Amino acid sequence: MPPFTYQSKGKTMTVAYDEVPLDVLENAPQLFEWRGRLSTWQRK
Numbered sequence: 001m002p003p004f005t006y007q008s009k010g011k012t013m014t015v016a017y018d019e020v021p022l023d024v025l026e027n028a029p030q031l032f033e034w035r036g037r038l039s040t041w042q043r044k
Contacts, residue, residue, distance in 0.1 A: 003015060003016045003017070004016075004017065020034060
C-alpha cells in the first residue's frame with residue numbers, strides 16, 4: 001500500500017501503513033494474534 005499523504009499547516013504529511021497479509025486476514029485467531037503484536041509494538 002502506498003503511503004497516505006495529506007496537507008497540514010501548509011506541509012505535506014506522509015503516513016506509511018503496513019498491509020496485513022491475506023492469509024492472516026482470512027484466519028481470525030491469527031488476525032487477533034497479529035493485532036496483539038502490533039499493539040505491543042506501538043506502546044514502545
